[in-house]
Amino acid sequence: MxxxxxxxxxxxxxxxxxxxxxxxxxxxxxxxxxxxxxxxxxxxxxxxxxxxxxxxxxxxxxxxxxxxxxxxxxxxxxxxxxxxxxxxxxxxxxxxxxxxxxxxxxxxxxxxxxxxxxxxxxSFRYLPKIQKAKQLIAEGALGDITGVQIIAHQFKDRGYWSGARSNSPDDWRASKEKCGGGFLIMNVCHVIDYIYFVTGLKCNRVYSEYATLGSPAEVEDIIGVTSRLDNGGIVSISASSIMRGTDQSEERIWGTKGTMILNGEGLSLYSTRPIDGKRPGKMTRYAKFPNVSWxxxxxxxxxxxxxxxxxxDISGREGWDNLALISAAYHSMEKGVPMEVAPFPHDETPGA
Ligand SMILES: NC(=O)c1ccc[n+]([C@@H]2O[C@H](COP(=O)([O-])OP(=O)(O)OC[C@H]3O[C@@H](n4cnc5c(N)ncnc54)[C@H](O)[C@@H]3O)[C@@H](O)[C@H]2O)c1
The missing domain is CATH 3.40.50.720 (NAD(P)-binding Rossmann-like Domain)
Known part of the structure; x- marks a missing residue:
């Protein structure tokens, strides 16, 4: 090629x-x-x-x-x-x-x-751990998905907000107008994307609360989002960039037949079905994945x-779906009401 x-x-x-x-x-x-x-x-x-x-x-x-x-x-x-x-x-x-x-x-x-x-x-979708999660879920390891929990906490210091660690320093990350938001749109967007990718589900309604409690920024540094998946399952996101100590980052996905945990150590799966040659009813840990440039x-x-x-693979449609959830979460907090997630505008962009 x-x-x-x-x-x-x-x-x-x-x-x-x-x-x-x-x-x-x-x-x-x-x-x-x-x-x-x-x-x-x-x-x-x-x-x-x-x-x-x-x-x-x-x-x-x-x-x-x-x-x-x-x-x-x-x-x-x-x-x-x-x-x-x-x-x-x-x-x-x-x-x-x-x-x-x-x-x-x-x-x-x-x-x-x-x-x-x-x-x-x-591109985190191309991580072998994420590809494996998708494969296991497609094989029915979790049954019908009923819940997703996203936990994402870390600490971003002053240097992050002033751009001091970039080779081209600028404080755009702290600006609502330039960045569009804080930790949700900047970081958790990746997790939302691969959760959509591995589950094949999307959120259709969102409630949110966010605040800026410890950063020199206009954008949020802590946010909680509750959302309903299009199959009726419930997603909850707890995220912040003001948690001191060790980063915490984990996703749990569960369904009628099993539970999956994704974190820095790899992927753990409990399934009541015999999936991937593993015994049912036992927690299996997948820890070794090849290094791949995503x-x-x-x-x-x-x-x-x-x-x-x-x-x-990751077209404007995936970009839209991700932003639609994030936008609805921000609007929910600003208006104080639950928000519907805007569907992809098919008619305007056939085949996009
Ligand atoms: N995929 C990932 O894992 C990942 C990680 C970090 C950042 N990002 C994203 O990458 C993008 C850039 O982030 P960054 O951390 O590299 O920011 P940065 O501030 O380090 O770099 C941005 C660059 O854009 C340049 N720039 C600004 N205005 C410009 C213009 N009009 N024309 C040309 N260049 C211009 C700046 O001079 C600077 O060099 C953002 O969308 C950010 O969310 C993605």
């Missing part, structure tokens, strides 16, 4: 990994780098032996560039996607897809209109979708 020729846009913290892994994926060639901060862009271009571009426009008009990989602050995801799609470039955009559903709707429509593919970086897998899958003209 001919490598997808990608222009890297944004050469800040995560772009370092994205660009390196894309280049090493075997499915992509880096053909340009642009960042408003010319120094970090030039450094990256040099390291990758790729051309530096002095502006986004100059990169977009270059015919060698087939796709852009956008690793920029959230408030730029919409405008930079629309600009790229309008120039006929495919788009790999970092999570979240955008800050609002109106922005996401415009991105979907513009990519559709210009016949370009869009993918959102929810970012490279994401780029590889997208390059194949572009070449084969098929829908990417």
């Amino acid at each position: 001919e490598a997808l020729r990608i222009g890297i846009v944004g050469a800040g913290a995560i772009a370092q990994r994205n660009a390196k892994e894309a280049a090493a994926s075997g499915s992509a060639k880096i053909v340009g780098v642009f960042d408003l901060n010319h120094k970090v862009a030039r450094d990256m271009a040099k390291a990758l032996s790729a051309p530096f571009f002095p502006s986004y426009e100059s990169l977009l008009v270059n015919s060698d560039v087939e796709a852009v990989l956008l690793s920029v602050p959230h408030h730029l995801h919409k405008s930079m996607t629309v600009q790229a799609a309008s120039c006929g470039k495919h788009v790999l955009v970092e999570k979240p897809m955008a800050n609002t559903l109106d922005e996401a709707r415009e991105m979907l429509a513009c990519c559709e209109k210009n016949g370009v593919q869009l993918t959102v970086n929810y 970012t490279a897998e994401w780029v590889k899958a997208f390059a194949a979708a572009v070449r084969n003209r098929t829908r990417p």
